[in-house]
Amino acid sequence: MCMGGYFKTSSNTCTKCDKSCATCTTAVSTCDICADGYYKSSDKCIACDKGDASITGVRNCVDCAPPASKTGPVLCYLMKGDVIDPGKKSSLSGGAIAGIIIAVILVVGGLAGFLCWWFICRGKA
Template identity: 45%
Template sequence: GDKTNGGIENCSACTPIESPTTTVLVTCSACESNKKVSPGGSSCLTDCPENSTASEGACICNSGFAPSGDKCTSSSANRSGLSTGAIAGISVAAIVVVGGLVGFLCWWFVCRGKA
């Protein structure tokens, strides 16, 4: 890569990271050659990645998405990694178990209580 701009190719202006959390200690704030700054500022891209929009020479993540490297990932509440189907299956199983327990207790106290 280009050593003059933090090793980020096609970067024309860099900004140091105040509290580094990645191996890149600078982020790109402007690119050359009609390229756009990636959402995380770690590279210069020809086209913005999925779930982002070009704005003033940079790729900005759409609403509900957050920068993650050169991409935009969902920032929704489902961070567990479980699919929607798995969550639905677990919910149905929990309802069946609770329903069975309530039914058993009703039988125990109502039907057996009369004997």
């Protein structure tokens, strides 16, 4: 058995797959799974910015998938120059959190005031 990125030849030696392949099992350029930056077209992996017979590559695309219809441009997930910041989380700003807290306090205070009026003032009548 060969490590990932390699396949076993008929002479029982492990040979490195093509750089476009993450895994291959029968030949250097016959890919099972494509490497990052490539999409699968038949049994080959094509760079995201390159085209194939009926699929058009997208310039500066570095992460993609082939179109579902097998024709037209690739579905580009990441363009060269796009920045992914793993430390940045989508969250509410401090002002939004403060606004929510104030709104909750006002609602709870209003409800408490209404209940006091209902039981105390209405009880005397």
